[in-house]
Amino acid sequence: MTQANDTANLTDSLNEFVSHIKGFQSEIKTELKHTNERVTMLDRTTRQAHRPHLAASIQTEAPHQKAFNTYLRSGDDAPLRGLDFEGKAMSTAVNGDGGYLVDPVTSDTVKSVLSSTASIRAVASVVNVEASSYDVLIDQNDMGSGWATETANSTETATATLDRIAIPLHELSALPKVSQRLLDDSAFDIETWLAGRIADTFARAEAAAFVTGDGIDKPTGFLTHPSVDNDSWSWGSLGYVTTGSPGALSDADKIVDLVYALGAQYRANASFVMNSKTAGQVRKLKDADGRFLWSDGLAAGEPARLMGYPVLIAEDMPDMAVDSLSIAFGDFESGYTIAERPDLRVLRDPFSAKPHVLFFATKRVGGDVSDFAAIKLLKFGTS
DSSP states (O other), X not given: OHHHHHHHHHHHHHHHHHHHHHHHHHHHHHXXXXXXXXXXXXXXXXXXXXXXOOTTOOOOOOHHHHHHHXXXXXXXXXXXXXXXXXXXXXXXXXXXXXXXXXXXXXXXXXXXXXXXXXXXXXXXXXXXXXXXXXXEEEEOSOOOOOOOOSSSOOOOOOOOOEEEEEEEOEEEEEOOXXXXXXXXXXXXXXXXXXXXXXXXXXXXXXXXXXXXXXXXXXXXXXXXXXXXXXXXXXXXXXXXXXXXXXXXXXXXXXXXXXXXXXXXXXXXXXXXXXXXXXXXXXXXXXXXXXXXXXXXXXXXXXXXXXXTEEEEEOTTSOOSOTTOEEEXXXXXXXXEEEEEOSOOEXXXXXXXXXXXXXXXXXXXXXXXXXXXXXXXXXXXXXX
C-alpha cells in the first residue's frame, strides 16, 4: 500500500513539473513574440528615418523660425509674442520698440557671409559688446628697471602709463524691399533672400569704413589717421615707408623695407593688405636672384603670400597713385579692433512703399586703430 502511494505521489510531482515547464514555454513564446514585434517596429522606424524626403514634402520648421517667417510674410506678430526666446535682448524684442530680433538661423547666415568677406574684419580683432562703446587700454610706455647689488639700496624706476582708446558703436542699416505678391508665394525663400541682401549691404559698407571711414556716424578707418615718415613716427599716427617712385613700385627692396619697419613683436602675426590692382603689380616683383616675392596659396582657400606673409585683398584700399598709401603691413589683430553688438534687428514696414514691403534691418558696429605701432604703410612717393 505504501509503495503504491509513493508511486502516485511521484507521478503527481512529475505531472506538476511538466505543467510548470509548459507554462514557462508559453511565457517564453509570448515574450519572443513581443520582442520580434518591437524589433520589426524599430527596423521600420529606422528605414523611414533614412528614407530620402520627396521634393514636394514639407520640412518641419522650428517654432521660432516659423513664427519669424510668418511675421516677415504677413506682419502677424502673434506667434512671436507667444514664444520665449533665449537671450538678454528679448527685453527689447517687441514690435513697439522697433522690431524683432532676427531668428538664429538668419542671423548666423549673415555673420557667416560677413566673416568670409574680403575686408579688415578677416584679420582684425572682433569683440561683441552690450554697451554703446568699447574701450581699449593701451600700455605704450615700458616700466623702468635697473641693476642692483646685494648691499646697495634700490632706486625708484619709471612707471608704465595706460592710455584709453574709446571705440563708439554706430548704427549700420539696410532697407531692402519686396512685393507682397512675392511674399505670398510659398516658393519664395524669404529668409535666404533677406539674409543675402542684408549681408551684401552690410559687408560692403563695413569694408569701406574700416579702411577709409571718417569716424562720423561710422567706424574710423585706419587710413584716416595721420601718417608720417617711419623715422619720425610717434603715437597717434601710422608710420610709412616710401617707394622712391611717385605712383609706382619697381624695386622689390621697398617691400623688404616695409616688412622690417614693423617691430619684431608684430611680424609673427602680420599680413599685407592691398587691392587687386596693386596686387597685380606686386606679384611681378623679383628679388636680386630673379625669384618672385609673391607665392600663391598651396590649397583652395589659402591666401597668397608675399615674402612669406599672407596677403588680404581688400578692394577698398586705394589704387597706386602719386603719394597714395596703397599697401599696409601689420598685425591687424593687435592694431585694429572692431566692436559690435551681436544682435541684428528687422522691422517690417508694409505702409511706406505700398504695394511693396520694406524690411528695415539694423546692427551696431564700430572700429578704430587700437595700436598705432602695429601697422605700417607703403607710400607711393618720394617723401
